[in-house]
Amino acid sequence: MSKEKIIQAAIEVFSENGYHRASMDEIAARAQVAKGTLYYNFPGKSQLFKTVVKQGFEDIMRRTEADLNSPLPIKEMIMRTIRHHLDLFLESRHFSHIVFNEISNGIEQDVLEELKELKRTHIGFLAKIIEDGKCEENLFRDVDANLAAVSMIGTLESVCNYYLNHQEAYTREDLEQFAFTVITQGLFISVE
Amino acid sequence: MSKEKIIQAAIEVFSENGYHRASMDEIAARAQVAKGTLYYNFPGKSQLFKTVVKQGFEDIMRRTEADLNSPLPIKEMIMRTIRHHLDLFLESRHFSHIVFNEISNGIEQDVLEELKELKRTHIGFLAKIIEDGKCEENLFRDVDANLAAVSMIGTLESVCNYYLNHQEAYTREDLEQFAFTVITQGLFISVE
Amino acid sequence: MSKEKIIQAAIEVFSENGYHRASMDEIAARAQVAKGTLYYNFPGKSQLFKTVVKQGFEDIMRRTEADLNSPLPIKEMIMRTIRHHLDLFLESRHFSHIVFNEISNGIEQDVLEELKELKRTHIGFLAKIIEDGKCEENLFRDVDANLAAVSMIGTLESVCNYYLNHQEAYTREDLEQFAFTVITQGLFISVE
């Protein structure tokens, strides 16, 4: 059906170009529908973008959640969470960038609000994993869980971006290992 | 003189809107010069952007360097580096975002190349601080210094972004403390 | 439909102003369509120009060819060819000028190449008429047919241009007669 084709095309185009550089023309072309069809299915560019972003967030949360169903040690949970986020970030670099960062630019206020809400949900989702970990195994440092979630996302996104430009220097496993280490243990060897 | 006024206006406008949303019209208006004056002083939008970004990078590196030239313990150096980056990020939120993330979107190829070079320089600058620290005090974990630099930037930017939307919940000192902790020690309390 | 209206308007505007003085705004206004419609139908100014020129060339060749179908004495064929070219040149003075001369200025290289090709085709078309004449009636001097074609066009265009500025002094018939004489017999009465 058109709607699904459009969303897939939109994911591609937004991912490759960012919100502003992405054009409805190209999305339509990529989806192999007429431009009018875009507007038949979505009220406008920003709404289409919202749908795409929403799907991305839901996707990563669903994937992560599914993988965390069975009771696992915290370390393993964090490792898996990192892995799922790396997957998403490496699949569609710009998309993740948009999702986590570009939400602010030139989008209608109301859509913007919804996007921020989605972002909050995602941060909350990660924060909850962290909070749960705190209670269960007393492994986490007593820091604000939201900030912790946010810093984790920032690290992952930034590191992925660098990796994508220097793939010759690292393997995907290096990346995972590095991310896990730096997120959980930081840069210093030990602090009294 | 016009050139300086334009750069200041451009910093503002690019910071507030990102590269694509920023219009030469608004930059000219903000700088209180005619649109032609922009093109008299800069070959085009992307070149102006490059100038602005360059200035930002040089600024933060100069500031940081100036503050680090006396011999200091590593911890203090990292703390100050973090502080300077937070300063920049909080001063011009979108600007830092652009500088560290948006460098990829729809900018002329040649300018893009120069921007990437600037970015590499900055990463190298941070990596060097980390490398030096490794040698001198044996405090750093043996991780890749470039990835370490990149992850640090990612954390700081992401955390700043969150902070700017939740200023009521945290103080600037909270932020600094959190960033320092999470960057140097990670989220976990102890590791065997 | 828009496309045809635009081409007609473009012929007018290009004819009256030449390529560079012609503005897309005016073409749009003359065609009574929005500016965007121009760009919906043609990729840009130079492509629109190319279309217009192409149509002009095809037009004159078609008209001439149609009139030369039946077997005619060479003299009559040349006369008719001259007549058709005068028609075109007098109809749209600048257009013909552009077509035959302005092809060189500030047009994208690829479009320019196509225009030159069109011009070559037209020269070849005239040269063929001349070549055929040579064989059939042994009337033509043994000169290079391409140069002959080119000099014929030059004479006609130049003479038309002058005529358009001095219409009070000559009739259209004078013009035709003069062109025929000077092209076929030259300025001198007789040469041994």
Added chain:
Amino acid sequence: MSKEKIIQAAIEVFSENGYHRASMDEIAARAQVAKGTLYYNFPGKSQLFKTVVKQGFEDIMRRTEADLNSPLPIKEMIMRTIRHHLDLFLESRHFSHIVFNEISNGIEQDVLEELKELKRTHIGFLAKIIEDGKCEENLFRDVDANLAAVSMIGTLESVCNYYLNHQEAYTREDLEQFAFTVITQGLFISVE
């Protein structure tokens, strides 16, 4: 002095680009003077253009006249006239094109009038050579001398243009010979 440098630069730039594509910036750069200096010496672009065109006309007329002041047979006079015009046309292809054709486009009315006057003078100059020939040797056909002059210019310009694009196929001598033949005797071998 500046004035002369500017004129030389202007000749070059107008020749290479035509009136509209030529920019005052480039003329200034080519003349190695500041842009203001152009306007100090000439009231504006069109006036500068007029000066340049005037100089071109005067130049060719002077050269031709100098070469024709000894008594010569008509044929030789025509040959020399053709030769001088070919010289000019081949030296600065676009310039001659401008001089003989582009004078009409988007130039201020008053300057345009002066340019037309210059053109008329040149046509008159050629027409006079033809008229004189008529009287003296009774060699010329009894055609309008102005039209004859104009058609001669058209032939020469058109043929030069073609030659410049096909230099591999003809020599300069071929060109001269062809031009002389076609102008004086036309394309047909004999007429009853």
Added chain:
DNA sequence: CATGAATGAGAATTCATTCAT
């Protein structure tokens, strides 16, 4: 449901010209 022709507001860029020094 779907189309695609048409729109028009807005953006970047060019360039002849002015003017204070």
Added chain:
DNA sequence: GATGAATGAATTCTCATTCAT
């Protein structure tokens, strides 16, 4: 005489959106 920074009108082109079919 000469300069060059500054101007702003004009120009090409883009693209989200609308609407009749």
